[in-house]
Amino acid sequence: MTLQVGVIGTGMIGRDHIRRLTNVVSGVEIVGVTDIDQARAAAAAPAGAEVFATPSALISSEKVEAVIICSWGPAHEEQLLACIASGKPVFCEKPLVTSESAALRVMEAEVACGRRLIQVGFMRRFDSDYRRLKAVIDGGKLGAPLMFHSVHRNASVPEGLYTSEMPLNDTLVHDADISRWLLSDEVIGVEVRAPRRSSRGGALRDPVFVLLHMASGALVDVEISVNIAYGYDIRGEVSCEAGVAALPNRPATVISDSNGIRQAIPEDWRERFIDAYDQEFREWIVAASNGTASGPSTWDGYAATLVADAALRAVVSGGFEPVNMIAKPNLYGRPAAMAAE
Ligand SMILES: NC(=O)c1ccc[n+]([C@@H]2O[C@H](COP(=O)([O-])OP(=O)(O)OC[C@H]3O[C@@H](n4cnc5c(N)ncnc54)[C@H](O)[C@@H]3O)[C@@H](O)[C@H]2O)c1
Incomplete structure (x- = not known):
């Protein structure tokens, strides 16, 4: 059919x-x-x-x-x-x-x-590297996850298409969602720090450093850089009680020439996440x-929306901004902190 x-x-x-x-x-x-x-x-x-x-x-x-x-x-x-x-x-x-x-x-x-x-x-939830990373964490041999370091770098974004807060209201949703899914946890609060602006980013608030506070007490730090020139680079490393699990470097042809030995980096999200x-x-x-x-x-989309909203508030307040979700409707399963999926 x-x-x-x-x-x-x-x-x-x-x-x-x-x-x-x-x-x-x-x-x-x-x-x-x-x-x-x-x-x-x-x-x-x-x-x-x-x-x-x-x-x-x-x-x-x-x-x-x-x-x-x-x-x-x-x-x-x-x-x-x-x-x-x-x-x-x-x-x-x-x-x-x-x-x-x-x-x-x-x-x-x-x-x-x-x-x-x-x-x-x-x-990202369908990416085989992220799925293997989640299987290791869920397997429990490394103990409880304590910290997740998430890096989200774009070579560039089209000029004029976005507001200055695009890294927080458009890009961060991916990192918020993958953090909730990887750690089987919910975000309860957000802090944002902005270093000096990249001269390549124009009016964009770029880069930004976001701290997600999870219900379990785990912390997630997210680097978002959307004009980093060299390519589309997504990284993730989870520090657990008894070990560390990280996304691998993407396999790519190894080129050796007069510039040295190197591997190409994906140009954008279409190439990195094609599979x-x-x-x-x-x-x-x-x-x-x-x-x-x-x-x-829809529950996951709602959660990501709240995280983005809290991040936008945190830029203004400079402090911790809570994420207050409604009770999870039965349609969407058990609360994330209890769910195995
Ligand atoms: N999952 C991902 O990694 C990923 C990557 C890129 C974009 N996106 C999302 O996909 C969506 C589209 O992004 P894009 O990069 O293709 O943008 P785009 O601007 O290239 O395309 C959007 C298209 O939607 C049309 N459109 C807008 N409003 C409409 C409406 N009310 N009715 C009918 N058509 C309408 C526009 O005319 C345009 O052709 C956005 O929500 C974006 O955040 C997701």
């Missing part, structure tokens, strides 16, 4: 997902696309796919069984609510939404529906074909 899918938003990541769903992953067919830029949607549409005038026309179309949202964050809430109202499974690129109140509205609608419909695009994105969709297609969702949930 082939899952008939519609894609909202045919920008950079929308087109990359269309490529993978057309050429790489099986069990899926893109039957519709839409974008506020209709010409862009038409150019991205695979052969035979309909170009819909609006997201709501795509979502309500009988030919669309499941939806992929790759539009800008502020548009996600309305599109997610329409998918829930239609009872259609939906993959939503991060961020889930851009405010706590919007996250609560989406969660309320999904809980009222009685089954999970939303998977959020936190692709993770493929796996993310393989698992989404299985769940969506059964009318539901698995993987990162």
